[in-house]
Amino acid sequence: MDQNMIPLFVAIPLGIAFIIPMVSRKLKWAPDVFANLAMLALVTIAFMTLGRMDTIIYSMGGWKTPLGIDLRLDGLSRMMLIVINVVGLAATMFSVQYMRLYTSKLRYYTLFLFMVAGMNGVVLTGDMFNLFVFMEIAAIASYALVGFGCEHEELEASFKYMVLGSVASALVLIGIAFTYALTGTLNMAHVATVLAGAKMNTPLIFVLALFITGFGLKAALVPFHAWLPDAHPSAPAPISAMLSGVLIKAIGVYVIARLLFNVFGMSPQMLVILRTLGLISMVAGALLSIGQWDMKRLFAYSSISQVGYIILGLGIPTDLTYLGVIGALYHLMNHSVFKSLLFLNSGAVEYATGTRDLKKLGGLNKQMPVTGATSLVGSMSIAGIPPFNGFWSKLIIVIACVQAGYYGLALAAVLVSILTLAILLKVQKNAFFESAQAAMGRIQRAPVLMAAAMVLLAVLCLAMAFIVITGLDTPMIVRPAADALINGPFTLPPAGAG
Amino acid sequence: MIYSLCFVLIAIGIYGAVTKKNVVKIVISIAIMEYGINLLLILIGYRAGGNAPIMEKGMEKGVGLAEFIATSVDPLPQALVLTSIVISLGVLALMVAICIRLYERYGTFDITEMRRLKG
Numbered sequence: 001m002d003q004n005m006i007p008l009f010v011a012i013p014l015g016i017a018f019i020i021p022m023v024s025r026k027l028k029w030a031p032d033v034f035a036n037l038a039m040l041a042l043v044t045i046a047f048m049t050l051g052r053m054d055t056i057i058y059s060m061g062g063w064k065t066p067l068g069i070d071l072r073l074d075g076l077s078r079m080m081l082i083v084i085n086v087v088g089l090a091a092t093m094f095s096v097q098y099m100r101l102y103t104s105k106l107r108y109y110t111l112f113l114f115m116v117a118g119m120n121g122v123v124l125t126g127d128m129f130n131l132f133v134f135m136e137i138a139a140i141a142s143y144a145l146v147g148f149g150c151e152h153e154e155l156e157a158s159f160k161y162m163v164l165g166s167v168a169s170a171l172v173l174i175g176i177a178f179t180y181a182l183t184g185t186l187n188m189a190h191v192a193t194v195l196a197g198a199k200m201n202t203p204l205i206f207v208l209a210l211f212i213t214g215f216g217l218k219a220a221l222v223p224f225h226a227w228l229p230d231a232h233p234s235a236p237a238p239i240s241a242m243l244s245g246v247l248i249k250a251i252g253v254y255v256i257a258r259l260l261f262n263v264f265g266m267s268p269q270m271l272v273i274l275r276t277l278g279l280i281s282m283v284a285g286a287l288l289s290i291g292q293w294d295m296k297r298l299f300a301y302s303s304i305s306q307v308g309y310i311i312l313g314l315g316i317p318t319d320l321t322y323l324g325v326i327g328a329l330y331h332l333m334n335h336s337v338f339k340s341l342l343f344l345n346s347g348a349v350e351y352a353t354g355t356r357d358l359k360k361l362g363g364l365n366k367q368m369p370v371t372g373a374t375s376l377v378g379s380m381s382i383a384g385i386p387p388f389n390g391f392w393s394k395l396i397i398v399i400a401c402v403q404a405g406y407y408g409l410a411l412a413a414v415l416v417s418i419l420t421l422a423i424l425l426k427v428q429k430n431a432f433f434e435s436a437q438a439a440m441g442r443i444q445r446a447p448v449l450m451a452a453a454m455v456l457l458a459v460l461c462l463a464m465a466f467i468v469i470t471g472l473d474t475p476m477i478v479r480p481a482a483d484a485l486i487n488g489p490f491t492l493p494p495a496g497a498g
Numbered sequence: 499m500i501y502s503l504c505f506v507l508i509a510i511g512i513y514g515a516v517t518k519k520n521v522v523k524i525v526i527s528i529a530i531m532e533y534g535i536n537l538l539l540i541l542i543g544y545r546a547g548g549n550a551p552i553m554e555k556g557m558e559k560g561v562g563l564a565e566f567i568a569t570s571v572d573p574l575p576q577a578l579v580l581t582s583i584v585i586s587l588g589v590l591a592l593m594v595a596i597c598i599r600l601y602e603r604y605g606t607f608d609i610t611e612m613r614r615l616k617g
Contacts, residue, residue: 157602159521173539177542487590
């Protein structure tokens with residue numbers, strides 16, 4: 001892994017997004033092929049980053065750190081890059097046949113690749129304003145994609161999402177302005193150095209409040225979650241998978257973790273805030289999702305609940321073993337896989353039957369064996385049934401709660417997990433197991449590429465459980481990511497390095 | 499003092515975005531909020547009576563350089579504001595486009611009548 005390959009994570013999707021509209025007026029097959037090849041290339045180089053485990057810093061344009069913008073590849077960025085691009089590949093594979101329901105594949109793939117470029121940029125960048133720019137690229141593309149169908153509900157959801165997203169971005173920008181006023185720099189390592197040893201004073205608390213509110217809105221933590229259950233179900237299914245699976249984590253949870261642990265330095269008060277937000281999101285998300293009959297809306301509420309687990313894990317005080325952070329990051333990875341899988345399942349159901357109302361569905365297991373089986377895998381993973389991956393990450397979070405002495409939180413985590421099981425059993429029973437209803441009519445199976453994307457994610461659900469079995473001390477991807485957070489505020493690279 | 503005016507602008511924007519019923523007014527409120535933030539950014543780099551941060555001949559080193567550093571305003575926030583204006587232009591264009599589509603679908607700009615999503 002050469003350091004000069006780092007910009008490719010942003011350059012490939014941006015470049016292909018530019019090429020697709022140019023060539024696909026004549027070549028009707030071009031958008032599908034180009035987008036899938038781009039995602040395949042991104043997955044390949046994402047896994048190539050695992051070759052070197054140290055922190056790699058790339059200075060954009062050759063300008064060194066104080067003047068230019070850094071791209072910073074460390075353990076956490078590696079994990080996020082792999083998650084984003086693997087889920088992205090599954091989503092593009094699924095889109096090839098699914099997006100025939102919609103009009104313009106050309107614009108769809110262009111926006112999709114913009115979103116991927118934005119997210120890759122967010123997890124790589126080492127500069128706070130640059131982070132804002134990449135975040136806006138991803139966010140604007142996602143606003144447009146939520147409203148892609150241009151029907152009543154989709155436009156309404158898109159507008160709601162856009163207003164709240166703009167407010168969130170505005171808060172983040174005010175936070176960035178104050179950070180610059182306080183420290184005189186926006187490079188994350190420089191900010192961390194300037195703030196090292198500084199007391200928690202009022203302006204700093206104000207900045208942190210702005211960032212937590214802004215990125216909490218993007219991550220849909222519970223007091224700020226109102227847009228998510230509208231926006232995620234309204235998007236086309238592969239986009240729902242990307243939004244719920246990756247976007248809320250890449251531009252929400254990841255940034256909160258990065259800023260709090262690596263830039264501003266973690267303090268006990270912040271941990272309390274994270275635990276509280278996590279607990280509320282976890283419980284409220286699960287309770288709200290029980291009553292839903294729209295399959296995708298149910299999954300969207302359950303996303304809020306699962307993000308609550310991640311934030312709760314991050315908020316557990318760190319000791320020598322820092323199990324809470326490990327569990328949180330592991331759960332982040334797992335959730336992005338099984339939640340994307342479930343959204344793709346709902347897309348396949350909608351493609352075949354034209355509805356996603358659980359009251360109208362039933363008995364799909366006979367006609368759609370692949371969708372049924374993979375959705376069972378996804379449901380069991382999210383509900384935390386061993387041996388699937390969701391069980392292990394939730395177990396680690398619960399153990400961390402108990403170790404730190406938060407028995408109430410541990411109990412809440414277990415109870416919400418049982419609640420999640422009930423919710424997902426409702427989906428399974430109503431959509432896949434009950435005898436077919438007369439209205440269902442003739443249903444064809446999911447087309448081959450859609451099935452392949454779902455099988456890929458289902459296999460990952462099982463395979464990622466082995467990260468635990470290979471020994472908790474050396475999980476390949478999760479441990480370095482947690483180390484990157486635990487090592488505390490960034491330090492400046494020695495002069496002349498890089 | 500002048501900082502608080504920026505916050506007044508931002509607060510007006512947020513107030514409008516929260517309370518207005520007309521989608522176009524919401525869009526305008528968000529634009530006002532973004533202007534407030536841009537002004538705030540500019541103010542952070544401002545220095546009363548400062549010069550434009552353009553280096554001229556004879557300022558490369560020595561007294562000229564020291565004087566240049568002491569008197570010029572901070573150029574970085576200005577660069578940030580340019581970027582943020584472009585971003586907010588993109589968001590604004592998309593918002594207005596969605597507003598037009600909403601009007602085509604619902605025949606109204608009133609947000610209280612667009613309530614198909616609930617739960």
